[in-house]
Amino acid sequence: MKILLVDDEEDILTLVSATLEDDKRYQVILARNGDEALALASRQNPELMFLDIRMPGKNGWEVCKALKEGPTTARIKVVMLTALIQESDRQRAIEAGADGYLTKPFSPLALLNKAEEVLRGREL
Amino acid sequence: MQLAFNPQGLFSLFSLLIALLLMARAWRYRSRPIVKTFLVAMSALAWWSLAAVLERASPGLSAKVLYVKMSYLGIGALPAAWLAFTLQYADREKRLTQRNVAMLAVLPFVTLAIAWTNDFHHLMWTNMWLDTSFSPPEIAVTHNTWFWVQALYAYSLLLAGSLTLLSVFLRSSSIYRKQVGTMLLAAAAPWVANFLFIARVGPFAEVDATPLAFAVTGAAILWGLSRFQLLDIMPIAHEAIFRNMVDGVIVLDTQNRIIELNIAAQRIVNRKREDAIGQPCGLLLPGQVCMPELKAGTAETQAMMSLGEGQTLRHYGVHISPISTKQLLGGHLVVLRDDSERLRAEERLRESEEKYRALFQDSRDAVYITSREGAFVDANQAALDLFGYTRDELIGLDILKLYANPADRRWFRQEIEQQGFVRDHVIRFRKKDGTEVDCLVTSTLRRGRDGAIMGYQGIMRDITQERLYHEVVRERATLQAIQASMAEGLVVFGPDSRVMYCNDVARAFLNPADHSSCRDASGRRAEEVFSPDRIALEPREAVRELLHFAGTPPDTPVSRTVTVAQPRHIELQITAFPITLEGGVRLAGFLMRDITHEREVERRRDAFISTASHELRTPMTSIMGFSELLLNRQVPETTRLGWAEYIHRGSRRLAGILDDMLSVSCIQAGKVALTLDVLGLASVVQEVIPYIQPTTDKHDIVVDIPSDLPRVIADRDKLGQVLTNLLGNAVKYSPQGGQITVSAKPDLDRGRVVVTVADQGIGIAPEDQNRLFTTFHRIQRPETMSARGTGLGLFIVKSLVELMDGEVWVESELHRGSTFLFSLPSVNGHSGQEGAAG
Numbered sequence: 001m002k003i004l005l006v007d008d009e010e011d012i013l014t015l016v017s018a019t020l021e022d023d024k025r026y027q028v029i030l031a032r033n034g035d036e037a038l039a040l041a042s043r044q045n046p047e048l049m050f051l052d053i054r055m056p057g058k059n060g061w062e063v064c065k066a067l068k069e070g071p072t073t074a075r076i077k078v079v080m081l082t083a084l085i086q087e088s089d090r091q092r093a094i095e096a097g098a099d100g101y102l103t104k105p106f107s108p109l110a111l112l113n114k115a116e117e118v119l120r121g122r123e124l
Numbered sequence: 125m126q127l128a129f130n131p132q133g134l135f136s137l138f139s140l141l142i143a144l145l146l147m148a149r150a151w152r153y154r155s156r157p158i159v160k161t162f163l164v165a166m167s168a169l170a171w172w173s174l175a176a177v178l179e180r181a182s183p184g185l186s187a188k189v190l191y192v193k194m195s196y197l198g199i200g201a202l203p204a205a206w207l208a209f210t211l212q213y214a215d216r217e218k219r220l221t222q223r224n225v226a227m228l229a230v231l232p233f234v235t236l237a238i239a240w241t242n243d244f245h246h247l248m249w250t251n252m253w254l255d256t257s258f259s260p261p262e263i264a265v266t267h268n269t270w271f272w273v274q275a276l277y278a279y280s281l282l283l284a285g286s287l288t289l290l291s292v293f294l295r296s297s298s299i300y301r302k303q304v305g306t307m308l309l310a311a312a313a314p315w316v317a318n319f320l321f322i323a324r325v326g327p328f329a330e331v332d333a334t335p336l337a338f339a340v341t342g343a344a345i346l347w348g349l350s351r352f353q354l355l356d357i358m359p360i361a362h363e364a365i366f367r368n369m370v371d372g373v374i375v376l377d378t379q380n381r382i383i384e385l386n387i388a389a390q391r392i393v394n395r396k397r398e399d400a401i402g403q404p405c406g407l408l409l410p411g412q413v414c415m416p417e418l419k420a421g422t423a424e425t426q427a428m429m430s431l432g433e434g435q436t437l438r439h440y441g442v443h444i445s446p447i448s449t450k451q452l453l454g455g456h457l458v459v460l461r462d463d464s465e466r467l468r469a470e471e472r473l474r475e476s477e478e479k480y481r482a483l484f485q486d487s488r489d490a491v492y493i494t495s496r497e498g499a500f501v502d503a504n505q506a507a508l509d510l511f512g513y514t515r516d517e518l519i520g521l522d523i524l525k526l527y528a529n530p531a532d533r534r535w536f537r538q539e540i541e542q543q544g545f546v547r548d549h550v551i552r553f554r555k556k557d558g559t560e561v562d563c564l565v566t567s568t569l570r571r572g573r574d575g576a577i578m579g580y581q582g583i584m585r586d587i588t589q590e591r592l593y594h595e596v597v598r599e600r601a602t603l604q605a606i607q608a609s610m611a612e613g614l615v616v617f618g619p620d621s622r623v624m625y626c627n628d629v630a631r632a633f634l635n636p637a638d639h640s641s642c643r644d645a646s647g648r649r650a651e652e653v654f655s656p657d658r659i660a661l662e663p664r665e666a667v668r669e670l671l672h673f674a675g676t677p678p679d680t681p682v683s684r685t686v687t688v689a690q691p692r693h694i695e696l697q698i699t700a701f702p703i704t705l706e707g708g709v710r711l712a713g714f715l716m717r718d719i720t721h722e723r724e725v726e727r728r729r730d731a732f733i734s735t736a737s738h739e740l741r742t743p744m745t746s747i748m749g750f751s752e753l754l755l756n757r758q759v760p761e762t763t764r765l766g767w768a769e770y771i772h773r774g775s776r777r778l779a780g781i782l783d784d785m786l787s788v789s790c791i792q793a794g795k796v797a798l799t800l801d802v803l804g805l806a807s808v809v810q811e812v813i814p815y816i817q818p819t820t821d822k823h824d825i826v827v828d829i830p831s832d833l834p835r836v837i838a839d840r841d842k843l844g845q846v847l848t849n850l851l852g853n854a855v856k857y858s859p860q861g862g863q864i865t866v867s868a869k870p871d872l873d874r875g876r877v878v879v880t881v882a883d884q885g886i887g888i889a890p891e892d893q894n895r896l897f898t899t900f901h902r903i904q905r906p907e908t909m910s911a912r913g914t915g916l917g918l919f920i921v922k923s924l925v926e927l928m929d930g931e932v933w934v935e936s937e938l939h940r941g942s943t944f945l946f947s948l949p950s951v952n953g954h955s956g957q958e959g960a961a962g
Contacts, residue, residue: 009742084737104741105741105744105748106748
């Protein structure tokens with residue numbers, strides 16, 4: 001099961017991939033900005049995407065929106081993974097079509113649970 | 125001398141005595157011309173009589189001749205004086221001109237001269253001898269021509285005098301006839317005596333009684349004088365008065381027939397005297413004047429009468445009085461006084477009085493008259509209204525009772541008595557109901573015809589309202605000044621939601637294009653003022669609510685925030701609040717505050733919190749995440765060290781952010797403690813670089829500091845912080861890498877060193893450069909989104925540099941890199957120390 005991880009912070013990429021790769025079902029793909037994320041999403045066809053919002057170039061909301069509007073990518077589950085904690089930011093993510101919202105800092109366990117939860121929701 | 129007592133001598137003696145007596149009696153009336161004439165006549169008589177007495181008493185012929193000649197002085201003068209007297213009595217004095225008097229005197233003087241010169245020509249007497257047949261002997265004469273001339277002259281004058289009196293008698297009204305009759309009788313006496321003498325009748329044949337007769341005449345006149353006030357009131361004078369009286373006088377007999385009327389009356393009834401006399405009263409005068417009761421004729425009656433029409437219409441006051449003298453039984457005297465002019469004058473006076481009365485009564489100012497003691501004599505309606513009294517209550521009331529302050533009254537009396545007036549003085553009065561009014565009083569003395577002060581008259585106006593008005597105006601001016609000085613805009617809407625007031629600030633907010641006075645907004649409807657389209661007012665919902673509040677004030681203040689987009693962006697906080705006036709009228713007040721700046725600050729703080737939160741959460745994520753993994757997983761040593769490194773870097777980032785926040789906090793609180801030192805710049809730069817270089821492998825940091833650069837005066841730690849921040853930014857905002865140059869050069873003129881940190885990064889747009897150094901400001905551009913930062917760095921740089929008495933500025937071009945420069949005070953003359961330092 002492919003999970004696309006998008007963040008401009010090297011630390012976060014390392015942390016999230018280390019967390020997810022502990023579960024052998026998950027195959028983690030990394031992207032460092034929005035354009036890269038959109039390209040990988042349509043090419044790799046991941047089940048789930050962890051998406052940072054504050055990034056150079058396209059921000060997370062824009063990427064999410066574009067993803068949900070693309071006919072082949074709309075099915076990809078998107079969980080926002082961001083340091084923005086304000087309700088308005090969360091609301092914007094929901095409007096953009098995000099399936100989950102996880103704020104930094106997060107516990108690796110919570111991240112795994114979130115991934116599980118969102119993926120299971122899709123299977124239902 | 126032997127006095128002969130014959131009848132002739134006795135007559136003369138008697139006549140002399142009477143003449144003297146009459147003169148004495150008339151003496152006190154001598155000031156009157158007629159009495160003077162009388163005295164002359166009596167003197168002439170007395171002279172004649174005296175001469176006759178002396179002649180009788182003288183025995184010798186020569187003496188007798190002398191006295192006879194002497195007697196002619198009197199004989200000549202007496203007839204002339206008599207004529208003059210009667211003319212005066214008949215009011216024909218005008219005929220007694222000096223020429224006439226002289227002519228009258230000519231003949232007597234000629235006679236006198238002839239008498240005295242008779243011996244030469246015997247014109248008077250042909251012969252004069254002593255007739256001894258009498259005992260004592262008497263003088264005997266034979267008369268010649270001149271004696272008869274003289275006699276004729278004398279008789280002529282006497283006749284003229286008597287005729288004069290007769291004419292007076294005939295035209296005298298009956299009441300005067302007795303008097304005139306007496307006069308006539310008096311005049312007749314000499315005639316009779318003389319006739320008897322000349323005719324030689326009876327006992328008078330031998331005796332000339334003429335002097336005695338004149339004495340009788342004189343006595344009769346004098347008797348009449350006392351009996352009929354002959355000389356006091358002359359009938360002729362009376363007649364003159366009667367004739368010439370301005371008032372018409374008509375005498376009616378008992379049958380109401382006209383028996384006399386004067387010239388004025390003739391004019392009034394428009395009849396000549398001859399045509400009027402004998403006519404019934406009713407034929408000439410209106411019936412009401414000749415009333416039946418006139419016949420009863422007892423009481424005096426007054427009446428009014430009008431005669432004529434139109435232009436000739438005249439009004440007469442008629443005074444009718446009964447005549448009741450012994451001489452005229454019954455009858456009435458009717459006096460007609462032409463009252464037309466008086467009535468007209470009265471009418472004018474009445475009109476004038478009415479005019480002034482109206483002025484007095486209708487004046488809106490109180491007009492009043494008081495006695496000198498202060499009691500109201502008169503007051504107009506305005507005065508009654510002013511004080512709240514009825515006329516009956518006010519008249520007679522002491523004005524002192526109305527004074528709110530009795531001292532004013534004392535001052536007023538003193539002032540008006542001294543100056544004669546009091547002008548425009550404000551006095552407070554107390555009305556009947558106890559309320560007090562301020563009155564502007566102008567008063568003058570009222571004087572009688574004799575100049576004595578009768579009281580005061582005055583005019584006063586209630587200026588309480590005006591005073592209040594002026595106070596209100598003053599208060600209003602103060603309020604307006606306050607409102608004009610307010611930073612807030614204020615608009616007050618009336619009940620019809622039209623603008624009643626708006627200050628200039630409000631006008632500038634709502635109608636920025638209109639530079640006219642705020643007053644012009646008055647009367648405009650709220651919809652015009654808050655016109656969303658004109659000034660792009662948003663949001664519409666808030667505008668709708670505010671418009672509602674303009675017409676219906678909210679019970680408690682309600683605030684709405686709106687934005688004006690045209691012509692410049694401002695955010696307004698508008699608080700609608702109720703204003704309740706006396707009488708329950710509710711107005712809506714709108715207080716407008718420009719919160720653009722506050723909102724900007726708020727937004728920046730929000731952005732900072734958001735940014736800071738993000739900046740804190742990112743390293744925190746590393747620390748939390750990796751530490752949790754380390755605790756829960758068994759991993760190889762290299763992985764473990766790598767994770768620990770992430771944790772460490774995260775901690776350093778957190779510490780840096782916390783340092784910045786602490787710095788800002790200190791700077792804002794003004795609690796930055798500086799430790800100034802003389803420092804070599806290069807050494808400080810060399811200390812900082814090792815902290816920066818490891819964070820990047822794309823950048824090449826070049827230091828270009830001349831070795832002879834003057835040393836700077838600065839706090840070493842703060843200078844280090846400034847350089848760290850600038851170098852950190854240079855790295856952060858040149859993501860493509862490149863060279864970063866730290867250089868410095870002296871500004872010897874100003875005793876400073878200018879330090880430059882230049883990168884080759886994304887640069888800063890000119891419009892962003894101004895706000896670069898403010899707190900929490902981060903440039904919101906796609907290029908900066910990835911860059912970490914709290915937005916505090918440059919604020920810290922600017923604050924610290926300025927604390928060290930330096931300046932900071934930026935030179936930059938978008939996509940061409942940025943150059944930050946700052947200056948610091950330097951120690952001039954000290955150079956070449958750089959190499960030694962560090």
